Amino acid sequence: MGLIVQKYGGTSVANAERIKAVAERVKRWRDEGHRVVVVVSAMSGETDRLVGLAKQIQERPLPRELDVLLSTGEQVTIALLSMALDAMGCAARSYTGGQVHILTDSVHNKARIHDIDGARVGADLEAGRVVVVAGFQGVDAEGNITTLGRGGSDTSAVAIAAALKADECQIYTDVDGVYTTDPRVEPNARKLDRITFEEMLEMASLGSKVLQIRSVEFAGKYRVPLRVLSSFEEGEGTLITFEEDIVEDAKISGIAFSRDEAKLTVLGVPDQPGVAYRILGPIADANIEVDMIIQNIAAQEATTDFTFTVHRNDFPRALEILDRTAKELGARQVLGDSRIVKISLVGVGMRSHAGIASLMFSTLAKEGINIRMISTSEIKISVVVDEKYLELGVRSLHDAFGLGGQASS
Amino acid sequence: MGLIVQKYGGTSVANAERIKAVAERVKRWRDEGHRVVVVVSAMSGETDRLVGLAKQIQERPLPRELDVLLSTGEQVTIALLSMALDAMGCAARSYTGGQVHILTDSVHNKARIHDIDGARVGADLEAGRVVVVAGFQGVDAEGNITTLGRGGSDTSAVAIAAALKADECQIYTDVDGVYTTDPRVEPNARKLDRITFEEMLEMASLGSKVLQIRSVEFAGKYRVPLRVLSSFEEGEGTLITFEEDIVEDAKISGIAFSRDEAKLTVLGVPDQPGVAYRILGPIADANIEVDMIIQNIAAQEATTDFTFTVHRNDFPRALEILDRTAKELGARQVLGDSRIVKISLVGVGMRSHAGIASLMFSTLAKEGINIRMISTSEIKISVVVDEKYLELGVRSLHDAFGLGGQASS
Numbered sequence: 008m009g010l011i012v013q014k015y016g017g018t019s020v021a022n023a024e025r026i027k028a029v030a031e032r033v034k035r036w037r038d039e040g041h042r043v044v045v046v047v048s049a050m051s052g053e054t055d056r057l058v059g060l061a062k063q064i065q066e067r068p069l070p071r072e073l074d075v076l077l078s079t080g081e082q083v084t085i086a087l088l089s090m091a092l093d094a095m096g097c098a099a100r101s102y103t104g105g106q107v108h109i110l111t112d113s114v115h116n117k118a119r120i121h122d123i124d125g126a127r128v129g130a131d132l133e134a135g136r137v138v139v140v141a142g143f144q145g146v147d148a149e150g151n152i153t154t155l156g157r158g159g160s161d162t163s164a165v166a167i168a169a170a171l172k173a174d175e176c177q178i179y180t181d182v183d184g185v186y187t188t189d190p191r192v193e194p195n196a197r198k199l200d201r202i203t204f205e206e207m208l209e210m211a212s213l214g215s216k217v218l219q220i221r222s223v224e225f226a227g228k229y230r231v232p233l234r235v236l237s238s239f240e241e242g243e244g245t246l247i248t249f250e251e252d253i254v255e256d257a258k259i260s261g262i263a264f265s266r267d268e269a270k271l272t273v274l275g276v277p278d279q280p281g282v283a284y285r286i287l288g289p290i291a292d293a294n295i296e297v298d299m300i301i302q303n304i305a306a307q308e309a310t311t312d313f314t315f316t317v318h319r320n321d322f323p324r325a326l327e328i329l330d331r332t333a334k335e336l337g338a339r340q341v342l343g344d345s346r347i348v349k350i351s352l353v354g355v356g357m358r359s360h361a362g363i364a365s366l367m368f369s370t371l372a373k374e375g376i377n378i379r380m381i382s383t384s385e386i387k388i389s390v391v392v393d394e395k396y397l398e399l400g401v402r403s404l405h406d407a408f409g410l411g412g413q414a415s416s
Numbered sequence: 417m418g419l420i421v422q423k424y425g426g427t428s429v430a431n432a433e434r435i436k437a438v439a440e441r442v443k444r445w446r447d448e449g450h451r452v453v454v455v456v457s458a459m460s461g462e463t464d465r466l467v468g469l470a471k472q473i474q475e476r477p478l479p480r481e482l483d484v485l486l487s488t489g490e491q492v493t494i495a496l497l498s499m500a501l502d503a504m505g506c507a508a509r510s511y512t513g514g515q516v517h518i519l520t521d522s523v524h525n526k527a528r529i530h531d532i533d534g535a536r537v538g539a540d541l542e543a544g545r546v547v548v549v550a551g552f553q554g555v556d557a558e559g560n561i562t563t564l565g566r567g568g569s570d571t572s573a574v575a576i577a578a579a580l581k582a583d584e585c586q587i588y589t590d591v592d593g594v595y596t597t598d599p600r601v602e603p604n605a606r607k608l609d610r611i612t613f614e615e616m617l618e619m620a621s622l623g624s625k626v627l628q629i630r631s632v633e634f635a636g637k638y639r640v641p642l643r644v645l646s647s648f649e650e651g652e653g654t655l656i657t658f659e660e661d662i663v664e665d666a667k668i669s670g671i672a673f674s675r676d677e678a679k680l681t682v683l684g685v686p687d688q689p690g691v692a693y694r695i696l697g698p699i700a701d702a703n704i705e706v707d708m709i710i711q712n713i714a715a716q717e718a719t720t721d722f723t724f725t726v727h728r729n730d731f732p733r734a735l736e737i738l739d740r741t742a743k744e745l746g747a748r749q750v751l752g753d754s755r756i757v758k759i760s761l762v763g764v765g766m767r768s769h770a771g772i773a774s775l776m777f778s779t780l781a782k783e784g785i786n787i788r789m790i791s792t793s794e795i796k797i798s799v800v801v802d803e804k805y806l807e808l809g810v811r812s813l814h815d816a817f818g819l820g821g822q823a824s825s
Binding site: 023026027057060061063064065066068069071072073075076078079082083085086087089090091093094100101103105106150152 | 432435436466469470472473474475477478480481482484485487488491492494495496498499500502503509510512514515559561
């Protein structure tokens with residue numbers, strides 16, 4: 008019997024039937040003796056409908072007013088879910104972000120939460136009511152409505168869980184947990200019972216889109232146990248927790264990958280202090296985010312080769328900028344490749360287990376997959392390979408590291 | 417140059433094009449040097465859509481949550497109108513009822529306004545911004561969202577005008593003013609330039625649905641000059657004002673009528689103290705509103721005849737109740753007629769002009785229209801006649817009292 012914060016996304020509350028199904032699930036937890044706070048998103052499609060309305064009025068909608076507009080989406084859901092709970096005899100009360108004082112900064116459309124006043128929610132919970140809170144929204148210090156940006160409902164839920172010192176924050180989605188890799192690529196992928204925050208952050212930032220990355224950071228910072236579950240099926244989902252709670256001895260937890268990569272290389276740059284800055288400065292100025300960076304001594308003396316990756320959408324612009332920079336620096340040649348992907352092994356076990364990298368490289372070599380770039384962190388190894396090898400690479404690594412469903416059962 | 421509160425209803429803001437048209441009109445007033453506060457309703461159809469959603473969830477939606485739900489309708493409009501103003505270079509800022517502290521009682525779905533804090537609005541107006549406020553909604557002392565009930569946006573506008581001591585409150589509708597009678601019945605009906613609050617109250621309560629009756633009461637009480645205008649056409653509309661401002665010497669201002677009437681009569685009730693209460697008590701207990709009441713000494717000695725009217729929807733239930741009461745009282749007979757209508761002459765001029773009633777009765781008599789009931793107040797005379805005489809009655813009276821368009825031009 009504890010205090011549980013549950014978050015349901017747009018597809019989970021897409022229509023009256025699904026809202027009733029959510030209400031039944033919430034009531035079950037309440038009937039088991041838990042105090043329950045529910046955070047909901049707008050019904051799926053609603054945010055797009057509202058943005059469409061705004062665009063009929065103004066090409067680039069005024070940010071303050073866009074927040075006033077979009078925040079109605081979640082407000083509709085909280086009212087309907089509270090009605091559904093009431094209809095099945097479960098007392099409930101809804102609150103907008105402003106009503107429970109989800110205080111944010113004033114950056115409209117992508118505000119960050121500063122503080123939450125849990126007092127009002129606490130009083131309702133004491134009185135035995137389920138509390139239904141609008142996700143994705145808050146108010147700034149002047150009382151203006153703000154939104155956290157798309158996907159911000161996860162962050163709302165975690166922030167509320169942190170403020171209330173909840174025993175668990177449950178994120179209900181359309182998948183039943185976090186998998187060792189994407190089951191669409193490797194049908195043998197296995198659902199993880201547990202994963203650490205650090206691993207989840209690496210998985211999320213590497214392209215596993217189960218959770219908003221900001222919400223994972225937030226949960227890690229405030230030590231809120233986070234669980235990913237399915238709105239549509241029963242099951243324990245995946246618990247995202249702290250390293251000390253992990254008992255399994257797995258070397259790696261999962262394989263993440265990202266298809267949206269592009270690689271740029273300058274060859275034969277005269278090697279002098281500040282060259283990295285002179286190459287990447289103009290890229291950053293153009294608001295292009297750089298992911299992997301590698302610098303090597305070139306075969307020719309006194310020059311260096313410099314390679315980095317960007318999002319595939321930014322490739323043409325980055326190449327244009329790099330061509331200019333290369334001329335200024337007197338570099339020999341610029342190369343670009345937008346048909347590459349990144350595959351990463353993630354796992355806290357890596358720290359204490361030698362041989363992970365060599366097994367990875369030998370596995371890929373056995374399949375004839377040429378590695379174009381390598382980058383490592385404490386709990387992950389990423390390789391860049393040709394796009395055509397993505398599926399083969401993920402599957403062979405999944406198998407080599409024993410991540411499959413059979414291995415776990 | 418003054419402070420103007422303008423209110424636009426649902427049809428005036430039904431889509432993006434109309435919202436832009438409203439923005440243009442608002443901007444014109446602002447550009448003429450006025451400070452402008454705009455109060456808006458939900459886009460037409462939106463409230464029905466939301467109620468429909470609620471009913472899919474709960475047969476009788478929880479009143480508190482229904483208010484949370486419905487208040488999103490106006491919130492969408494304030495955001496869109498503010499964007500439209502901004503897009504044409506007119507600085508604007510939107511506020512929900514809660515944000516400008518439209519404080520109401522806690523009677524969800526039909527709350528009454530207690531107080532408004534004009535400070536925030538005042539600061540924006542000083543800064544040259546148009547202020548856009550959501551009509552129809554407020555918050556109670558605990559911060560719960562309330563709504564004023566359908567049509568409450570008019571009341572919001574008047575209340576804001578009163579709080580800000582506005583020079584005029586302009587209600588934009590789909591008609592261009594208040595007419596001497598309904599132009600669909602009498603094509604010769606004439607738009608009034610001015611009408612008094614008392615007359616407007618009588619007209620409104622007698623079935624002229626131009627303005628919410630509560631908003632007229634409110635405006636009269638706080639002495640807010642009220643003007644009804646068209647959103648779609650240019651024109652001065654009709655000013656609702658105080659008696660002393662009326663210069664015209666018209667005996668009557670208009671003819672109101674109501675089709676939704678039904679009449680019930682008990683004949684031969686033993687005449688004793690408390691008989692009216694014993695007849696009408698059970699009707700009131702059934703939540704049926706009674707309009708006209710007439711009691712006469714009957715032809716037979718020591719008995720009385722008692723007649724009253726109710727809304728036509730309540731007729732079957734009222735008849736049932738009256739049958740029971742009549743038996744208990746030992747009355748001779750119960751009669752009912754649901755095919756009657758009420759026609760009323762309204763005008764403050766009536767007070768000082770004799771002969772209004774006799775001209776009314778002789779006009780109807782000339783047309784062969786039998787009067788079934790008569791009731792009078794200081795500024796109105798109502799008659800009940802058979803349904804089939806409605807159009808003939810209205811037209812002949814309109815003509816007899818010289819209300820037509822030709823007479824005024």
